[in-house]
Amino acid sequence: MNSTPTRADTDDIAIIGSRTSMKIDSESIETAAKLLDRAAQKLENSENALNLLFRSPAFSFGANFPFDLPTGDPALTWRGVENAIEDARFSPPTIAAVQSKTVELSDLLVEVSHRYADQEAEIAASFERGKKLGRGMARALVKLAAEYAATNGPSDPLSTARTYFLGSLLGTHAAISGGDMRGVLAGAVEASFPMTGVIVNWLGNDENSTAVLQHIVAVLTGEEALGGRYTGEEFAAILYGIFEGAKGHFQVHSYLFMHAVMSPALAGGLHTLVLSEIDAVAQAADLTGLQEVATTRVATISGADPPQNPADLAQRVADQYPENGDNRASQIEVETLTHFDGTQAVLGFFPGMAHAGLHKTHPNDAKGNVQAVQGLETEQTLAMKQILLDMDVPQGTDLVLSGHSKGGMDAINLSTDPEIRAKFDVVLVTTFGSPTELLKIDGLTIKGPQERGLPAATEYLNFSHREDFVPALDMAPPVGRSNQTEIVTDAAKVLEVDVPHAVADAHSMDTYVKTARRVIGLNDPDLNRVRKVGAAALGGPGIISQREVYRVEKIPPDRKE
């Protein structure tokens, strides 16, 4: 892959920062628009009053004197007043023109204030279309299952339908994450729906379920790129909608589908759910609460080259996915940098999701993901927090947190922790392929995006690929703020040319490392500001690095002493 040629152009790179965000203060702009509406009326009133003044019969007063007024100054005659009125009414900018421009400006402000809302509305509409699709799929599957039962002897049609339904989705995910043939088989079941035509129905917006479903399958399998038809947020909203729509028909345990939706971009083939196991995992589960964690230091590395920029931070995050990693525990790292003047900086690195389902010991499973996207503490953040709070470093030491996917959400969530902020100066958080806003989940129902409140003293730098819908799982368009910079690029630019790429490729941390290296040198005001903050904490060559690698494992309740 290293020898793969990449295109040098940067057309695909969008750096969304404080000055370039589509996110705006809509309420403020609409208030201003209303003020300008009133201003336009006042300008018109003023113009009318001047007009009355100009046309007033009283204007003739003094004009009929039998002699000149005792002055030769034209300003002291009615002509002077007339000139002043004419000047007020007709000299550029004329009141009439300013009034007209004010009306236009008010309209412009309303349009601007709606622009972001339109994006949000489109996402909400996608969610609704997804629900229709989910209901249609559910109905079709019930029918399919009944036919199956009639042909193959007595069985539980509903159970069979559920198996098909979940199997098709989970199987597709398995197929793209690991190339598992059983997953491909299950994916084929999904692909067969459009072929049988049993679920063709109109979803609105001139879209029918067959076309949408085909597109979803094509994106998940890498045959079509995400972004052509839907934005990542719209795509994620459709998937969530399918989940919500199908739920009512199947009484499917919500958690299962919820994490299934969140899991498809899993890199590394860790997905193990297959058809035969679906019924086994379709059981009630608690997606709340925290288990105790066991954190064990497994390696200490001294004298490594310290990270100098966000691209180096990306590589450190990638290091948390060792080739022969433990599938029962996550690996996190804390690196301490000692600068020439004796000051220190601490860096924390989080890997992302490793198990699509629930796992007894691995902290990056479905439960952790669902918790992280709600902004809740997870076992992995708990472990990192304990390590950081136990460190013997001066109060106010710089802290930099970085993470991939679910690990990025952990990094953002930990950066807002009061205890962490009391001990550290959290200067920079860098995420790769992570939802950066929150998802509101009420019980087991997805409600929609929820805006985060981020501390102003910390810089946030978030990388996402257009072909990766995981960062869009918060259903919120990328938002730039004065301390939040979103870098959105095409993963294809750093992947093999002319080869279809599955979502998993776009979500892979290795791909994000390449992207980070590709864009980090760009000259952009927001990026420059982040680099400056990072440089102060990270420093250059010669700084002493001490890396501590930890294994983090949940302790199952039945193993507790």
Next chain:
Amino acid sequence: MNHILCYAPTAQQQQLLDYFDAAQREMEAALDLYRRALAHTKTWQSRAGEAAAREVGAGETNVWRCEQRVTDVGGALQRHFQAEDAARHYLQTAGLAS
């Protein structure tokens, strides 16, 4: 308008003053509304928001210019009324008017 004259305004003058006062009052209100709108623009950090903020700033400048010109009308009126008062005084002292 600060109408300091030797004589109380005549009914005709008062009517003109009322028109002018309305023109000035409405223009000042427009300027005040623009300035209140402009105060909102400080939080518009996006590209679209910043462009809109610049438009509001330019609009406020134009309204301010219009307001200055309306003030000039008041000055012209004031000077004319003073001249009329002077004429009236001249006519009275010359015995040409009561």
